[in-house]
Every structure is written in structure tokens, then in C-alpha cells.
Amino acid sequence: MEKGRELLIFERSSPGRTGVRPPTADVPEVDLDKVLPKGAVRGDIEGFPEVSELDCVRHFTRLSNENFGVDTGFYPLGSCTMKYNPKVCEDASRLSGFSRLHPYEPEGLCQGALELMHELEGYLAEISGMDAVTLQPAAGAQGELGGMLMIAAYFRDKGEARRKVLIPDTAHGTNPASCRLAGFDVVEVRSSRDGILTPEAIERLMDDGCAALMLTNPNTLGLFEDNIEKIASIVHSKGGFVYCDGANLNALMGVARLGDMGVDLVQFNLHKTFSTPHGGGGPGSGPLGVKKALEPYLPVPRIRKNGDEYSLEFDRERSIGRLKAFYGNFSVMVRAYAYIRLMGAEGLKRVGEMAVLNANYLKERLKGHFHLPHDRTCMHECVFTDRLQRRYGVTTLDIAKRLMDYGFHPPTIYFPLVVDGALMIEPTETESLQTLDEFIEAMKRIAKEAEEDPHLLKNAPHTTGTARVDETRAAREPVLRWTGSPPTNPDHCT
Amino acid sequence: MEKRGFTCIPHTDEEIARMCGVVGIASVDELLNVLPGELRLTRPLRLPEALSEQEVGSLLRDMSRRNTSTDDCSCFLGAGAYNHYIPSAVDHIISRSEFYTAYTPYQPEISQGTLQSIFEYQTFICQLTGMEVSNASLYDGASAVAEAVLMAGRITGKNHVLLSSTLHPEYRETALTYLEGGGVSSRVLPYCPEKGTTMIQAVEECKDDIACLVVQHPNFFGSLEEIEALSRAVHDKGGLLVVAVAEPLSLGILKPPGELGCDIVVGEGQSFGSPLSFGGPYLGFMATRERYLRQMPGRIVGQTVDRNGKRAFCLTLATREQHIRRARATSNICTNQGLSALACTVYLVLLGRKGLMELSRLNIAKAAYLRKRLLDVKEISAAFTSPCFNEFVIEVDGDPEGFLEELLEHGIVGGLSLGRFYPELDRHILVTATEMNTKEEIDRYGEVAEGLFARSIEETRR
Numbered sequence: 005m006e007k008g009r010e011l012l013i014f015e016r017s018s019p020g021r022t023g024v025r026p027p028t029a030d031v032p033e034v035d036l037d038k039v040l041p042k043g044a045v046r047g048d049i050e051g052f053p054e055v056s057e058l059d060c061v062r063h064f065t066r067l068s069n070e071n072f073g074v075d076t077g078f079y080p081l082g083s084c085t086m087k088y089n090p091k092v093c094e095d096a097s098r099l100s101g102f103s104r105l106h107p108y109e110p111e112g113l114c115q116g117a118l119e120l121m122h123e124l125e126g127y128l129a130e131i132s133g134m135d136a137v138t139l140q141p142a143a144g145a146q147g148e149l150g151g152m153l154m155i156a157a158y159f160r161d162k163g164e165a166r167r168k169v170l171i172p173d174t175a176h177g178t179n180p181a182s183c184r185l186a187g188f189d190v191v192e193v194r195s196s197r198d199g200i201l202t203p204e205a206i207e208r209l210m211d212d213g214c215a216a217l218m219l220t221n222p223n224t225l226g227l228f229e230d231n232i233e234k235i236a237s238i239v240h241s242k243g244g245f246v247y248c249d250g251a252n253l254n255a256l257m258g259v260a261r262l263g264d265m266g267v268d269l270v271q272f273n274l275h276k277t278f279s280t281p282h283g284g285g286g287p288g289s290g291p292l293g294v295k296k297a298l299e300p301y302l303p304v305p306r307i308r309k310n311g312d313e314y315s316l317e318f319d320r321e322r323s324i325g326r327l328k329a330f331y332g333n334f335s336v337m338v339r340a341y342a343y344i345r346l347m348g349a350e351g352l353k354r355v356g357e358m359a360v361l362n363a364n365y366l367k368e369r370l371k372g373h374f375h376l377p378h379d380r381t382c383m384h385e386c387v388f389t390d391r392l393q394r395r396y397g398v399t400t401l402d403i404a405k406r407l408m409d410y411g412f413h414p415p416t417i418y419f420p421l422v423v424d425g426a427l428m429i430e431p432t433e434t435e436s437l438q439t440l441d442e443f444i445e446a447m448k449r450i451a452k453e454a455e456e457d458p459h460l461l462k463n464a465p466h467t468t469g470t471a472r473v474d475e476t477r478a479a480r481e482p483v484l485r486w487t488g489s490p491p492t493n494p495d496h497c498t
Numbered sequence: 499m500e501k502r503g504f505t506c507i508p509h510t511d512e513e514i515a516r517m518c519g520v521v522g523i524a525s526v527d528e529l530l531n532v533l534p535g536e537l538r539l540t541r542p543l544r545l546p547e548a549l550s551e552q553e554v555g556s557l558l559r560d561m562s563r564r565n566t567s568t569d570d571c572s573c574f575l576g577a578g579a580y581n582h583y584i585p586s587a588v589d590h591i592i593s594r595s596e597f598y599t600a601y602t603p604y605q606p607e608i609s610q611g612t613l614q615s616i617f618e619y620q621t622f623i624c625q626l627t628g629m630e631v632s633n634a635s636l637y638d639g640a641s642a643v644a645e646a647v648l649m650a651g652r653i654t655g656k657n658h659v660l661l662s663s664t665l666h667p668e669y670r671e672t673a674l675t676y677l678e679g680g681g682v683s684s685r686v687l688p689y690c691p692e693k694g695t696t697m698i699q700a701v702e703e704c705k706d707d708i709a710c711l712v713v714q715h716p717n718f719f720g721s722l723e724e725i726e727a728l729s730r731a732v733h734d735k736g737g738l739l740v741v742a743v744a745e746p747l748s749l750g751i752l753k754p755p756g757e758l759g760c761d762i763v764v765g766e767g768q769s770f771g772s773p774l775s776f777g778g779p780y781l782g783f784m785a786t787r788e789r790y791l792r793q794m795p796g797r798i799v800g801q802t803v804d805r806n807g808k809r810a811f812c813l814t815l816a817t818r819e820q821h822i823r824r825a826r827a828t829s830n831i832c833t834n835q836g837l838s839a840l841a842c843t844v845y846l847v848l849l850g851r852k853g854l855m856e857l858s859r860l861n862i863a864k865a866a867y868l869r870k871r872l873l874d875v876k877e878i879s880a881a882f883t884s885p886c887f888n889e890f891v892i893e894v895d896g897d898p899e900g901f902l903e904e905l906l907e908h909g910i911v912g913g914l915s916l917g918r919f920y921p922e923l924d925r926h927i928l929v930t931a932t933e934m935n936t937k938e939e940i941d942r943y944g945e946v947a948e949g950l951f952a953r954s955i956e957e958t959r960r
Contacts, residue, residue, distance in 0.1 A: 101562025116564030283837030330777025348548030
């Protein structure tokens with residue numbers, strides 16, 4: 005029998021099976037009709053699966069074989085910092101004193117957790133040059149929202165109506181979305197031909213109706229915003245704040261501090277810079293650091309240290325309130341804390357340096373084979389395009405798909421939007437020279453294949469369990485859950 | 499002494515030199531000259547020295563021991579975070595690094611594992627809630643409520659919302675934070691002091707043009723809300739009904755909100771396979787009617803085919819999202835709770851139809867027993883008359899904080915004192931029982947409580 009696609013778990017159901025048995029009741033059973041109101045009890049849950057533990061384990065093990073992670077191979081997804089996640093950090097997060105701690109236990113019973121959080125706040129403040137940090141945001145985008153809400157609250161307090169935020173055209177999509185959600189209008193700033201912001205562009209747009217400039221440094225082209233100090237002073241002179249999206253902080257650790265460049269707020273993506281796993285799309289964690297002027301607006305609760313005792317402070321008059329329930333994605337913080345202790349000051353600096361070296365090495369060795377729109381020293385990532393391959397009818401998408409046949413995860417594609425057909429490559433510091441060389445070899449061969457046999461690329465991938473997926477059909481005829489109808493082509497299912 | 503390397507950075511000095519040669523620089527430092535000199539950090543970061551893996555392991559173990567886990571006490575806390583048993587297979591599966599070291603499945607051909615499990619997750623959420631479409635997850639129950647409120651605003655074009663006072667106070671606070679930017683006003687509806695449920699009359703009497711009403715079911719007090727009546731009331735006003743479910747295990751036994759006239763169901767999925775972890779990461783879920791699909795925030799996975807006609811899955815309907823729509827997106831959410839959604843899926847697969855119903859019944863039975871045992875104590879009474887699932891509010895004759903502190907001396911975390919959230923409930927405690935609380939433990943809670951009150955009476959006499 006041909007190896008086909010793993011069935012949906014609902015299609016494996018066999019009535020009467022179970023994968024886990026709840027304990028036998030040691031208290032009297034209740035008569036539901038007596039304890040619940042009439043009509044409150046639900047009927048059968050139609051389609052709910054019934055499988056054994058082995059059915060379940062095999063199902064998900066097979067599914068995992070259809071997945072690609074950092075542990076599988078090189079994953080140079082630009083702006084996502086897919087670095088290796090040390091295993092000891094995983095183990096630490098699973099210690100029962102952390103994982104089985106209820107958030108409403110009295111403070112006296114949570115001193116270890118509060119201490120860890122308090123210290124982590126301090127480390128992040130030191131790394132970024134900020135005055136205060138909150139760990140509450142669940143992900144980078146929530147950190148951005150929190151920061152923008154704080155800026156809004158600040159100006160509301162001052163009685164200033166500032167409705168605009170300046171955002172460069174190279175920004176992540178979350179930036180304008182977060183600003184909008186915080187009630188601001190977004191004004192796009194065009195980057196120069198060199199791919200960075202110029203003081204002139206900011207000077208032209210910055211006025212006393214602007215609350216902030218929200219930039220990313222290094223930016224999504226992998227370039228350091230050289231003019232940052234000058235730009236920050238223009239923004240400050242007009243009374244605005246500089247928010248930095250910290251998604252690309254990996255390049256700067258120990259090398260330079262955003263707070264020293266005039267940045268007033270920055271969010272940290274612990275799942276990028278601090279090596280906590282990406283989980284197939286989260287959970288992440290997006291702590292937010294701010295300068296003194298904004299500290300009163302940080303979300304509640306704050307962690308306080310009195311002598312050797314830690315406590316939570318809830319009453320803060322000017323706080324923006326809460327961004328989520330409880331205190332943030334705690335087990336992600338544990339991993340990041342363990343990572344920082346593992347690396348120490350010297351190690352984190354080395355992270356930044358080697359991330360930059362790896363990206364520049366890739367850039368040097370690939371240019372000539374692929375079009376490099378900004379040929380200058382990059383930071384943690386570099387951006388190529390498909391311009392040289394397009395004459396053979398081959399696009400960025402084809403190149404990305406063909407990379408899978410060589411055992412690599414493709415880079416980020418078609419982003420940043422300002423580069424047509426972008427291939428955004430972020431190797432991270434955890435990759436060895438040998439891995440980089442293998443990737444470069446694959447890219448060079450793909451460039452050759454594009455020339456000699458474009459169909460090979462157009463039809464890629466050829467070696468994966470699933471061939472190229474029809475994404476248009478998914479959007480045109482949305483099927484978003486299993487409803488019991490048979491699979492589209494049962495011959496292909498085992 | 500020879501310089502010590504870092505396990506997570508493979509570069510040898512010789513390799514660094516070779517790489518620098520290719521780049522055309524003499525040293526890495528030269529590479530960093532791209533940063534203006536005055537911006538370079540000239541001192542080492544003030545952070546502790548690097549530790550070995552072994553040392554990090556024991557450091558963290560020591561810190562974890564300065565906490566009291568639910569293993570080391572009798573815990574009767576709930577209030578949005580529930581102490582449930584997690585079957586071993588859950589952690590084994592989510593520990594497969596093919597799952598946890600992947601990112602958002604942008605490349606479907608090598609992400610079918612993540613994509614199919616999210617598709618199964620979406621199916622589960624629809625089955626449990628009685629809804630038609632679900633997204634791939636949101637951060638947590640609180641932010642899911644906030645997203646639902648904003649979504650209701652987009653659907654109805656109205657900008658006033660009603661939040662029940664029996665909605666988890668931290669969900670309410672979160673919703674208010676999110677509403678700050680959108681020019682949406684809100685009002686908190688009172689609860690009926692006898693029943694501990696939302697005053698339906700307050701909805702009926704509302705004069706404003708409302709986008710939605712948000713109620714929690716079972717509510718923060720553990721009481722079951724009268725969803726159908728609330729649904730009629732809010733629909734009469736032209737608004738939507740948003741039901742928040744903080745304890746989704748209740749859906750194993752209670753009629754799903756989708757069958758009770760609800761328009762958007764959101765909630766907290768922590769009960770399904772996520773550890774307590776001091777409050778996170780948890781799992782926000784959201785489901786709605788098909789007609790509101792385009793207004794739903796977050797990632798969505800859809801079924802399609804690959805080039806060979808074989809069933810396949812991919813992220814879809816991305817035109818709602820920030821990476822395409824930018825400032826006009828339905829939300830700013832990008833990274834969500836992928837691994838927590840996987841844990842939820844595995845958990846539900848293991849329990850299955852029968853297991854889920856059995857476990858729900860067991861929770862009701864445990865809470866009923868705890869309730870009876872505590873109400874046997876003369877100084878403890880029930881605060882509300884409404885039926886409940888696995889938690890309820892008691893009123894103690896005395897200071898609840900002092901009562902809880904004394905319980906702590908006996909290794910019992912007796913519940914959550916409500917005065918912090920509801921000043922008028924200054925003698926009230928929210929207590930919860932799950933399958934993790936044994937009969938013996940519950941009996942001991944009752945006995946110790948009796949003893950405490952007896953002692954305090956004696957002391958007063960003296």
C-alpha cells in the first residue's frame with residue numbers, strides 16, 4: 005500500500021475506545037437533573053473521537069514527521085530568529101515548582117517565581133538600556149500594543165492631542181496594526197534608496213500631531229539605521245517618543261543598546277532573541293521596556309522587591325491596566341532566564357557578533373548568484389530577490405519550494421514589501437560554517453537549475469510528503485473544520 | 499587558560515578567521531564598525547557570568563523550590579486557572595521537537611503536522627462550543643474577550659458594549675485596556691445578589707445602542723448564567739451575545755453556547771492540557787458563526803489539496819491579517835499559542851467523547867461534595883443560590899484573609915478571597931474542586947475549618 009496522508013483523528017474513531025481514564029469517583033455521584041437546571045445538559049458531542057492512547061500517540065507522531073523544526077534542519081526564516089533552543093531551558097520550565105504553581109497562590113508561596121521575574125526584568129533592562137520592564141505581554145505584537153497605549157495615555161494626561169505615528173515602509177505588519185488598535189493614524193515613512201531612514205524624511209513628517217516614530221533597528225532589510233541618534237533627537241525635539249520593534253534585537257546584544265540611541269520603548273521577543281522555542285506559532289512572550297517618563301503607565305501588576313521579599317503591586321493610578329490575565333507567559337520567561345544565565349554577558353555579546361558574521365558570510369557568498377538589492381554590510385539578516393531568475397520564469401516562491409528538496413526550510417519570502425520578490429535570510433548564530441556552506445551550495449545549484457531546468461523549480465518540492473499546496477483553493481472554498489464528509493480523494497489516505 | 503566556548507555558538511577561532519576572510523574584514527569587530535562608534539557599548543553588560551548547563555539546572559531547581567506547587571499543598575483555587583490532571587502522552591507529544599521548534603506554518607509542504615493538528619483543534623472548538631468556525635488560537639481567555647468585543651464592534655458598527663460584572667475581573671480589565679484605543683465605551687452590568695448571575699433586567703432596561711453583551715458561563719462566581727434569556731434580551735437591543743468560557747471542561751456537560759443563541763464564543767483553554775505555570779502560557783480560543791468569519795481575528799487553517807490532489811492544509815483567509823492588511827487588519831496578532839493549542843488537541847483526543855463527559859461529571863461531583871462539606875460548618879454559608887459547575891462562593895463568619903492564612907498553616911490553599919475584586923464581597927471566598935482534589939483532602943478542609951472557628955470562638959470567650 006502506498007504511503008499516503010495521515011487521516012484526521014475524527015476518521016480514526018472507534019466508539020467505545022478511550023485514551024485516558026479519569027479516576028473512579030471517591031465522592032457520591034450527583035444526579036445531574038437535580039443539580040443542574042432543566043435543559044442545561046448537552047446531548048452527545050457529535051463527531052468527538054474515541055481512540056486508544058496508542059492511536060493518539062501514533063497519529064501525532066506521524067503528523068510530527070510531516071513537520072520541519074529547528075532541530076530538523078537549517079531554518080533561516082528572516083526576522084524570526086530561528087535559533088537553537090537549549091534543552092536545559094525546556095527542562096527548567098517543566099520543574100514542578102514552576103509548572104504546578106497556581107497564579108493566585110499567596111505571594112509567600114511564589115517567592116521563587118517572583119524573584120525569577122524580577123531578575124529577568126533587570127537583565128532585559130540592562131541589555132536594552134531601558135529603565136523599567138514589564139513581562140506581561142504575551143507576544144511581540146501585544147508588547148507593541150501595550151507600548152502604544154502607554155504613549156496614548158501619556159499624551160492624554162498632558163492634554164495633547166497627538167493622533168499620528170510615523171512608521172517606515174519596511175516595518176513588520178504588526179506595527180501599523182498595533183498602532184491602529186491603540187487608536188493612532190499611521191503615516192508611512194519611505195526609506196531611502198539605501199534602505200534606511202533619513203533625518204530629512206523624519207524632519208519633514210514629524211510635527212506636534214505625531215505621538216511617536218515606530219521603527220525597527222536593525223530594520224527588516226537587515227540594515228542598521230545609521231541615523232538613529234539624529235532621528236531620535238528630531239522626534240524628541242517635537243515632543244514625540246521613539247518606539248523600537250525589538251524583533252531584531254539579536255544583532256545588537258552586548259554590542260550596542262537601544263536605550264543609548266534615543267529609543268524610549270522596546271519590546272523583546274523572548275521566542276526570538278532569548279531562544280525560547282517558537283512552538284509552531286507560539287506561545288511567545290513580548291516583554292516591554294521603557295524609559296522613566298513612561299514607567300507610571302506600565303501595565304499592572306508590577307513586581308516589587310522589599311529586602312528579600314517579592315510582592316505584586318496592583319494599584320497604580322496611571323497604569324494602562326492589563327493586557328492579559330495574570331502575569332504573562334511565565335514558563336517562557338523561565339526558559340529565557342535560564343538562557344541568559346547559560347550565556348552570561350560574554351555569551352550574549354558573542355551571540356550578536358556571530359549572528360552578524362553568519363549573515364554577512366552568506367551575503368558575500370550568495371551575491372552574484374542572486375540579486376542583492378542593498379549591497380552593504382548587513383546585521384543579522386540579508387535580503388536577496390529573484391530578479392536574476394525571473395528571466396527564466398522562476399520566482400521567489402519556486403526557489404523557496406525547491407530549497408525544501410535540499411532539506412532546508414525556506415527563508416521569509418515576499419517580505420519586506422519594499423523589495424520586490426524578497427528572500428529574507430536570517431541564519432542566526434547557532435548555525436555552523438558547515439551548515440552555511442551546505443545551504444550556499446544548495447542555493448547555487450538552485451540558481452543553476454533555474455537556468456537549465458526551470459520546471460524542476462516550478463514543480464517543487466518533489467521530495468516532501470505533500471506536494472505544492474493549492475492555497476488559492478483553500479481561500480476560495482473555505483473548509484475550516486471536519487464535518488464528517490469523506491476526504492476529497494480517499495485513495496490517497498491510509 | 500584556554501578560552502571556553504559556548505555550547506550554542508559553534509564557531510571556532512579558525513572558522514571565524516576564514517569567514518572574516520570571505521567577508522573581507524580583519525576581525526568581527528571591524529564588521530560592527532557599521533554602527534557609529536559613539537553608539538557602541540564599550541563595557542561588558544552588567545549580567546552574571548555564564549554558567550554551565552549543570553549549574554543552570556541546579557540554580558533553577560533551587561528557585562523552583564522556593565515556590566509551593568500544587569503537589570505540595572491542598573489547592574482549592576480556580577478562578578480562571580484550573581488544576582487538572584494532564585495525561586503523560588500530552589507532554590510527550592508536545593515535546594517532539596518537530597512540533598515545538600517549528601514556527602508559524604507559512605510553508606505548508608513541510609508544516610502539515612502543525613497545520614493538520616490546528617485543523618483538528620478548530621474542529622474540536624466548534625464541536626464543543628456548537629459554533630461553525632474557529633480560529634487557530636489567541637493569547638488567553640482575557641485577550642480573547644477583548645478581541646471578541648472589538649469584533650462585535652466591527653460587525654454591528656456600534657461602539658458601546660456591556661460587560662457583566664460576573665465576567666472574570668481580569669478579563670474585564672483586559673477588555674477595557676483594549677477598548678481604550680478604539681473609542682468604544684462600556685458599562686458594567688450588576689449581578690443579582692441572591693443568585694450571583696447577571697441581572698437580565700439591566701440588559702432589558704439598557705437604552706444605548708449596543709454592539710454586544712459579554713457574559714461568562716459558568717461565571718466568575720462559578721454560577722451558571724441564564725444564557726438563553728440574556729441572548730433574547732441582547733438581540734432585542736440589536737447587539738451580539740459574546741459568551742466567555744473560562745472553564746471549558748464545563749462544555750463536556752453543559753449545553754454549548756452555540757445552541758443557546760450566542761454569536762461569538764471565546765474562552766480560556768488552559769484546562770485542556772496546559773499546566774498552571776503561574777498564569778501562562780495559556781490558550782485563548784474563539785469560535786463564531788460562519789457569517790462573521792471575515793471579521794474574526796487570528797490565524798485560520800483550511801483544508802485544500804496539493805498538486806497531486808491529495809488532501810492538504812494551509813493557513814488561509816490571510817487578507818484579514820496584519821501581514822497583508824497592515825493598519826486595516828482585524829487584529830495585530832501574529833504569534834499566538836500554537837503549542838498550547840496542540841496540547842489541547844492531544845488532551846481532547848485522549849479523553850475522547852466518554853472521557854470528557856466522565857471528567858466533567860466528576861468535577862461537578864467533587865464540587866458538590868466540597869460545597870456540602872463546607873456548608874456543614876456553621877460559620878460558612880453559600881453566597882449564591884445558582885447552580886454551579888466546579889466552583890462556588892462561600893461566605894465566612896469572619897475575616898476571609900485570616901481564615902485563609904490559618905488554613906495555609908495546615909497546608910491548605912483554601913480559595914480566593916474576593917474582596918480584592920468585589921469590595922462588597924468582603925467575607926467571601928471563591929472555592930474550586932477538580933478531579934485533583936481527593937475526598938480525604940476535602941474532608942480535611944472541612945475539619946480544619948471547623949477547628950479554626952471553634953478555636954476562634956474559644957479565644958473570643960477568653
